[in-house]
Amino acid sequence: MASQRGEGELTTTPLEPADRERARAIPEAAVARLAVYLRVLSGMVDQGVTTISSEELSQAAGVNSAKLRKDLSYIGSYGTRGVGYDVEVLVSHIERILGLTRKHSVAVVGIGNLGHALANYGGFPGRGFPVTALFDVDEDLVGVPVGGIPVNHIEDITTVCAEREVSIGVIATPPPAAQAVCDRLVSAGVQCILNFAPVVLQVPDNVEVRKVDLAVEMQILSFHVARRADEAANDLVNGIGVDGMVIRP
Amino acid sequence: MASQRGEGELTTTPLEPADRERARAIPEAAVARLAVYLRVLSGMVDQGVTTISSEELSQAAGVNSAKLRKDLSYIGSYGTRGVGYDVEVLVSHIERILGLTRKHSVAVVGIGNLGHALANYGGFPGRGFPVTALFDVDEDLVGVPVGGIPVNHIEDITTVCAEREVSIGVIATPPPAAQAVCDRLVSAGVQCILNFAPVVLQVPDNVEVRKVDLAVEMQILSFHVARRADEAANDLVNGIGVDGMVIRP
DNA sequence: CCGACTTTGTGCATGCGTTCACAAGCGGTA
């Protein structure tokens, strides 16, 4: 049983030593899944569910139950054998490990179609990620409010990010501008970047970049389409029908 | 050296037996990277580069050169020792393996902020992913052209997807609608789905789903912010300055 | 034609992540 403590009395919410070591050791893949569990659990809370077993939760999250238990074990042992997990307890522990006890101010750079969508996206503020700054090069956009926030000129990134304590920068610019924008965000002290531009960003070691590349996602799907189509053709040649039934045994 | 053949004489472009086996064996992670290499290489072609070494390409793609060579070896041996790779040859082989020799018609469901952005996104058609159908529940949207394509009512998914030979469905609906939309796409014969809704979709085994979850991405970044902040606090306690310099040796 | 130099392709070791399988632990019941 890890040390318990009151929460929310500090904005920075430092982790206990035991948790600190755990956080260091959590595999990247497990972190991504913890976020998914958290979302599923939040839904459970809304439905009035108070207790859940690893089997139920793993099904809802679309993973193997052993994996789920191992993932949860990375953040501590908060289940009750023979019963399951207390939903609210689990939620609060995952939130703590993911650093969601503190708000993370977000800046969106590039207010095109995607930037608009991101600025208006309701999922962010509701989950502790308020969008507090928008930037674009287009002078005509500067001052125009999008999703309730006026657009700033890209030249002002450094000062605006500093004064609004931006901790996450989202790049939604055209590809050629992405690296320059990234550099500016970094020099403004932003250490976490979510990149939607189809460009490989070069950043210093102390900056974390995650990329969302729609074209790559599509191409991965395309690969699977091709492989499937090809296997089907192959199977047909080998006497197996499209429904998996052997037509020429 | 794998068998060479003319390309483009068939819309379905079946793979040679040797390639077929390779495609089956390519690790998922490598497929994602191949898509990145392809994008970088396309940029090289535009710059007039004809030959590139694994070292140069790996740097541009942000990976280790050994990994790059291994990834390329999955699709065959098309390099020249002592010289490097012919850019155009590499492009055409990656395209073939990823199934990009054929167009993949895309349907976007849910024409909200994100759906608009996706429908207008220029990156898709340019890379062989023409958006050919849009759907929404909102009667007021039906018939309105977005990005040049009129919106259809969601009730017509099955027929429209079938007649336009949609092979990839993109879900950009609110979370509660996602599973129902997914089921409809599947019953319309769509086997590949890109899901932007923060929901775990349940699909049959023969359907491939990839998810893009912005909230999860943010939370992963949040985790890193927290870990970093915590390490910094820890280091400070242990007498190491924020710039990594030991202030209390 | 030969030797030096360059770069690919890959066998092998290492490390990480997933899965299995079961002991440990808890609640309920008599």
Added chain:
DNA sequence: TACCGCTTGTGAACGCATGCACAAAGTCGG
């Protein structure tokens, strides 16, 4: 209190992906 059934937590085995290091294979200059 003692037993029984259920579920967690985790050691251990396995499999996949990464990175190293080098032989194989090509180019280029003389």
